[in-house]
Amino acid sequence: MEKVMSNKWIIALYVLPSLLLIVAIIYLPIVLTGYYGLMEWDGISPMAFIGLDNYATLMRDEKFWSSVNHSFLFAVLSTVFLIVYMSVALVLSGNIRGANLFRKIYLIPMLLSSVAIAQLWLKIYHPTTGILNDLLTTFGVKETPDWLADPAIVLGALFVPILWQYAGFYILIYYAAFKSIPASLIEAARIDGASPWQIAVRIKVPLISEVIKVTIVLAVVGSLKYFDLIYVMTDGGPNGASEVMASYMYHKAFRGFEFGYGSAIGFFLLLICLVATWVIRRLTATKDTIQYS
């Protein structure tokens, strides 16, 4: 058994194809992103080494920093909304009739492509014929806003479909976590006279702290690299008011042909995502993880 199961050739045969694939498609490119970031390069003519110039320019690039701000705004908002999702999941997990159906319905938007969602919401936000302004007009609003063309409200308008898309995902994760808490623990607390509110805040939420950590990472990192919906709905506009890190990188590289500069942004994005993950994990690290299953 031992001998059969430690056959080097078979192990190589099973693991190497996948390993080569992720090295070629994931790891080699991130190393190259860092390397290209040191170059002046338009994608066609030969690269010229310019050291950290791109990064120095990046630090002074106001458009870049405003895109960073927008990304972080999305990250903060997404994290705050986790509390709402957790509350919904808490209610759903409390033996509500039809809980299963509810969480499935909530999940539907997450399964659709960002392009379809973006196109649908473009129609919803359409300034003259969209359903939203239609509704406002029937309520007597005279001056209906142009949701995606107004720099003051465009970020908020983009955040709504993002919420709509991902709500079900987080509710599902929290629901599954709450459901995996053994009933005996809750029963014991009830016998000790704890109110439903106390049980929720003092017992259920702390018990799923590991899952909460994971969802915070997902929400923050997901927001920092958000791209598809914004690219389709506003393309970063009007005048950069909804530009985020990934869209700014895309514009610089594939529209402006500044591949070196784009790579510097890409590398920055990578670092920020990794650092954010690390920081959140450190900040929320619990000394002893709770074992109950």
Add this chain to the structure above:
Amino acid sequence: MTTAETAIKRRKNPASRSIGGGIVYGLLYVVLILASVLQILPLVWLFFFSLKNSQEVFELPPFALPSKPRWENYESVWSQGNISKYFFNSVWITVVSVILTILLASLVTFAMTRMRWKLRPFVLGLFMVGMMIPVHSTLIPLFNLFQKLHLTDNQANLVLSYTAFNLPITIMILLGFYYALPREVEEAAVMDGCGVNRVFFQIVLPMTASVIVTAAIINMIYNWNEFIFVNTFISSDHLKTLTVGVQNFVGQYTTNWGAVGATLMISILPILLAFLLLSNRIVEGIAAGSVKG
């Protein structure tokens, strides 16, 4: 997850025991129903305007169907332009990538959980960290890499990218299941003189059928909806997939909302259908794929 859910027996809801509790329960219910209506309403609206002509879209109330639903919108959209082409591109790219990912991930997971070798923790780490890398940071080097290999504007680059980026999460979903598989069966098989390949293909792989279905669905949803790789790596119109194709196609129609609606409905129907048939698997897969991170 599901076993835990069924293990918790349904109890009479404690909140419904008193009148005050009944009101709270009722209010919560109203909120839950309202939220699910909000989650589906935009899709219902999309479906309704896909059955109208432009005049009806603007004149009829948003949630009114025309007296005669215009199914011909679907027909004309399907036969015009490249929608059917995009559709079948999406189908084959999704199917091939899913099969490749599942096969490679199964081989890796088998070697990780069943075979003995020194570099195992390191290699597993490489696969798991791959999950945290934002695809945008790899975009410029990948584009350049594919260009050098003469693979831009070739759908093979999509299959390779989808497979590489889906391997980590697929391996993660499979890992838990593999750890729980009993070893006795394969030990007996090895005693009887089975080689590793036969143990894997004839014994272990069939035993993992259920988790493979779950992982395959998650992969399918991801690949079907993928946007940025197709948008960046594919320039010929006839090679595009549905997400990007739809984006360009819809862009031509600024006024024909019926056509836009029908196009978007066609692009999301396969996923909605999969959801109706396999919602339990989808819910299970999404929960499994996220919580363990």
